[in-house]
Amino acid sequence: MEHKHPQSESGNPGLVAGLLGITRNLLALIINRIELAALEFSEIGANLVRFVVMFSLAIVALWFAVAFWTVLLVFLAWESWGWKILFLFGALFTAIAGILAWQARALLQKEKLALPATMAELRKDRDALL
Numbered sequence: 001m002e003h004k005h006p007q008s009e010s011g012n013p014g015l016v017a018g019l020l021g022i023t024r025n026l027l028a029l030i031i032n033r034i035e036l037a038a039l040e041f042s043e044i045g046a047n048l049v050r051f052v053v054m055f056s057l058a059i060v061a062l063w064f065a066v067a068f069w070t071v072l073l074v075f076l077a078w079e080s081w082g083w084k085i086l087f088l089f090g091a092l093f094t095a096i097a098g099i100l101a102w103q104a105r106a107l108l109q110k111e112k113l114a115l116p117a118t119m120a121e122l123r124k125d126r127d128a129l130l
Contacts, residue, residue: 029125037118044115066093 070089077085 033118033121033125036121037115040115040118 074085074089081088
C-alpha cells in the first residue's frame with residue numbers, strides 16, 4: 001500500500017492557503033475602505049443639507065438687512081449727496097462681492113470639501129501594497 005504525500009496531489013497547499021488568505025484580507029480591506037467612504041459621505045451629506053438650509057436663510061435675512069439699511073442711508077443722504085450716494089453703494093457692494101468670491105475660491109483651492117480620512121487611508125494602502 002502506497003501512501004501519497006498531500007503536497008503531491010494539490011501542488012503546494014501552503015501557497016494556495018497563503019494566496020487565499022491574502023485575497024481574503026485584500027477584499028476585507030477594500031470593503032473596509034468602501035464602508036469608511038460611505039460613512040464619510042453620509043456625514044458630509046447630512047452636514048451639507050444643514051449648511052445649505054442655514055446658509056440660504058442667512059442670505060435671505062442678510063439681503064433684507066442690506067436692502068433696508070441701504071434705502072435708509074440713501075434716503076437720509078439724498079439731500080446732501082444726491083446721485084453720488086448711489087454710486088458709493090454700488091462701488092461698496094461690488095467690492096464686497098469681489099472679496100467674497102475671492103474667499104470662496106480660496107476655500108475650494110484648500111480642498112475643504114474633500115474626504116480627508118478616506119483619502120489618507122487609501123494613500124496608506126497604496127503605499128503598503130506598492
